[in-house]
Amino acid sequence: MDRLIQNTLMDLFAEHGVGLEPDEDWLLTEGDDFPAIRGIWHEGNNGGLGRLDIDIVLDEERTIEESFGGIGAGKAGCRDALDSFARNDFHVVLAACWHVVNGKKLAVRELTAGAHRFAVYIGDFTLRGEDDAPMEIPEDGLSALEAAISTAPLTADIHWIRVFYGNTGDGKSQVEVLLDNEPWAAGHKAIASVEWPQHERYYSLRNFIALVPVD
Structure with a gap:
């Protein structure tokens, strides 16, 4: 293997x-x-x-x-x-770690967190399950997360965020947001506050973001 x-x-x-x-x-x-x-x-x-x-x-x-x-x-x-x-994850880490940016595969923005300015590489939300249901990502999905990032005490290093949302099909949901591999309470609160699409069957959405200091 x-x-x-x-x-x-x-x-x-x-x-x-x-x-x-x-x-x-x-x-x-x-x-x-x-x-x-x-x-x-x-x-x-x-x-x-x-x-x-x-x-x-x-x-x-x-x-x-x-x-x-x-x-x-x-x-x-x-x-x-x-x-x-x-x-x-691939196109995000390719941009953040190997400096190869494919603008067709990710969004690129700039954002200030604390005293530091970052280039932010945002991957697509990828869907698993519920293949026959159209899936529209709420417009406030990323804006809520960006607001949390802007208040995070980030150092002038590369940082990464992984977002997971799961719709269990019974009106409940699963949310996990990691910052630099660790659970991030502010990010969790931001994602949990969004009105994600509800379906009868299970589906999950995953997103990966990297922040690179701007010289």
């Missing part, structure tokens, strides 16, 4: 002009140690949902840690999870 993950990631980055070199479990940026990326697949129990962990090392002290569920057993599940990474 390691070879499948490495080859898929190398091909994905190569399509966008970034060369990666294998070094044991890691893929290193050509000519430098950082950023580095690796993927680790965890097979699900009894044919259940597997999990792909993606780690992106920014420097000796900071690592982006993301996880993606994969539907299917073995390679099928792993490929499904890799596809989720490609659709959700």
